[in-house]
Amino acid sequence: MSDTRFLGGATLRARRNRRLASVHDVAEVTPGWRVTPVGNGPRNTTFENWIGRRLRYTGLTGGGIAYTRDAADVNDEYGHLLQLGILHSGRVTVTREGRTLIGEAGTVVVLRVDTPYETITDAGSALTLLYVPIDQVEARGIDTRRMNGQLWQAGPIEAAITEMAPRALDLNEQDGLILEGGLFELVIGLLAAHDDAAGEDVAAQTRNRVLAIIEESYTQTDLDAATIARRLGVSRRYLYTLFEGRDASVAALIRNRRVTHAEKLLIDDTDLSLRRVAQLSGLGSEDRLLRTFKTVLGVSPSAYRRQAHIDGGEAILAREVR
Numbered sequence: 001m002s003d004t005r006f007l008g009g010a011t012l013r014a015r016r017n018r019r020l021a022s023v024h025d026v027a028e029v030t031p032g033w034r035v036t037p038v039g040n041g042p043r044n045t046t047f048e049n050w051i052g053r054r055l056r057y058t059g060l061t062g063g064g065i066a067y068t069r070d071a072a073d074v075n076d077e078y079g080h081l082l083q084l085g086i087l088h089s090g091r092v093t094v095t096r097e098g099r100t101l102i103g104e105a106g107t108v109v110v111l112r113v114d115t116p117y118e119t120i121t122d123a124g125s126a127l128t129l130l131y132v133p134i135d136q137v138e139a140r141g142i143d144t145r146r147m148n149g150q151l152w153q154a155g156p157i158e159a160a161i162t163e164m165a166p167r168a169l170d171l172n173e174q175d176g177l178i179l180e181g182g183l184f185e186l187v188i189g190l191l192a193a194h195d196d197a198a199g200e201d202v203a204a205q206t207r208n209r210v211l212a213i214i215e216e217s218y219t220q221t222d223l224d225a226a227t228i229a230r231r232l233g234v235s236r237r238y239l240y241t242l243f244e245g246r247d248a249s250v251a252a253l254i255r256n257r258r259v260t261h262a263e264k265l266l267i268d269d270t271d272l273s274l275r276r277v278a279q280l281s282g283l284g285s286e287d288r289l290l291r292t293f294k295t296v297l298g299v300s301p302s303a304y305r306r307q308a309h310i311d312g313g314e315a316i317l318a319r320e321v322r
Contacts, residue, residue: 002315009205012176014050014169017059026065032078032113033067038120050168051063052180053263055187056081056131057165063090063123071116081131082144086158087228090125094118094149101151108158110191112148130187135248141211142195150194157190162201164225166188177267206232207242218257221284225250253304259296260281262289266305274301
């Protein structure tokens with residue numbers, strides 16, 4: 001079973017635009033990748049990013065650098081993420097599993113960070129990079145293994161994401177998290193649109209029905225794998241086999257959806273009691289809300305709410321520059 005792993009807790013942490021003069025500077029801001037110069041090395045490289053609750057944004061310009069993820073790296077703190085890269089100018093060459101992809105300006109490349117690959121950015125490249133937890137993408141019915149290594153032409157949705165993402169750097173805490181929520185849904189929708197689920201077999205169609213039932217009924221406290229199996233007219237054993245080898249079980253999918261809704265309730269309505277949050281999110285009781293939050297997020301619901309509303313929700317984004 002895979003737990004939902006959040007990126008930045010209840011706050012949104014940001015790093016302002018910084019000019020990177022050397023490979024060493026680049027390596028400092030990309031610790032999950034081995035960085036080596038290509039050709040004449042880094043050219044006018046700049047970097048900015050923010051890390052939210054379930055989305056990470058990086059804006060990168062420059063090039064002349066190779067970023068490598070080796071087999072020894074894939075289980076690090078970044079290994080649970082899916083990377084979506086939107087290339088605005090220049091060229092990116094990706095090598096994985098003996099296959100080479102070349103992304104030109106106006107293309108999108110998707111990579112699972114838990115698999116080895118090398119990305120070379122040519123001089124003059126500019127990219128928007130977005131990272132989302134693999135288990136949360138899988139929870140929306142998207143097969144990230146099938147998405148790994150996909151490349152396509154960018155369109156209006158990618159343009160909207162590119163325009164919106166940097167704006168979080170200038171927003172206050174509350175507005176930044178609201179923007180992040182909208183961006184997350186755009187990224188999920190974009191990935192779903194390029195996931196070839198339509199041509200799959202009966203098992204894939206049944207998985208999609210499971211996900212639809214969860215989305216419709218997660219606020220019902222009695223929803224569990226047995227209930228879903230009865231509604232579909234299949235055995236629990238068959239239901240479990242549908243999700244074997246994936247990043248989230250049926251129980252985890254239900255739990256993660258409830259936690260996501262509870263998060264929103266805690267932040268959006270500070271007058272709601274924890275008991276009411278538990279009822280509205282499908283977790284049922286305050287005790288179960290407490291246990292689930294500590295399991296998934298490592299904090300209590302009360303602590304999560306306090307962190308999300310530092311100084312009454314008027315906290316300015318933390319400006320951290322390495």
